Amino acid sequence: NAGVTQTPKFQVLKTGQSMTLQCAQDMNHEYMSWYRQDPGMGLRLIHYSVGAGITDQGEVPNGYNVSRSTTEDFPLRLLSAAPSQTSVYFCASRRSRTVEQFFGPGTRLTVL
C-alpha cells in the first residue's frame, strides 16, 4: 500500500492564481481531512469528508473548496490564491470506528 499520497510536494503561485492540491489513499478509508500547518502553529482543519459525496467545513475553510467523488481521492482547490494561504498542507485519512489518522507527506505552498 502507498498509504496517503499528495501531489505536488512543492508549489509556488502568484496571487490570484487557482490550483488543486491532490490527495489520494489506497486504504479504503472513509474519513479524509485537509489541514494546514503554519510556522509555530498546530494543525488547523480546513475541510473534511466522512465518505464519498459528503464534505463539510472545518475551522478555516474560507478560500478553499473540496469534493469527494470517490473514496480514494479528496482534492483541495484554492480558488484565488492569497499570500495568507502560504503554508504546508497535509491530507489525512482514517477508517471509521478507528482513531488513528494517517497523514500524507504534505504540500509546501508559497503564494507570492
Added chain:
Amino acid sequence: GQQVMQIPQYQHVQEGEDFTTYCNSSTTLSNIQWYKQRPGGHPVFLIQLVKSGEVKKQKRLTFQFGEAKKNSSLHITATQTTDVGTYFCAGGTRYSGGGADGLTFGKGTHLIIQP
C-alpha cells in the same frame, strides 16, 4: 471556541535526560490524541486517551490524561536522538467543529536533543 495550550514551546535536553510536555484545554475533553512530527516530516499518530486518569505506556513514552479530562502529559524517559521532533496534542470534543473527530491541535513542543 475550544483552546488547547501546550507547554513548553521548546525543550532542550541532553541525550539521556527525561522530557515532558504538557497539554491544557479550556474545556473538558472527550479524548486526547498525541502525535509526533519529525523535522520536515508529517505528523504520526502515537496514541489516544479516553478515560479520566488514564495512563498508557509505549516503551519509553508515558501518556497521562488528567482526572478532570482537561489536561494531559507526555513523558519520555532517557531521551535518544531518534526522539527529536515536535510533539503535538490534539483535544477532541464532539461539538468543537473540528471535523468528524472534533480535534483541536496544540501548537506543539519542539524537542531538541544535544548529544
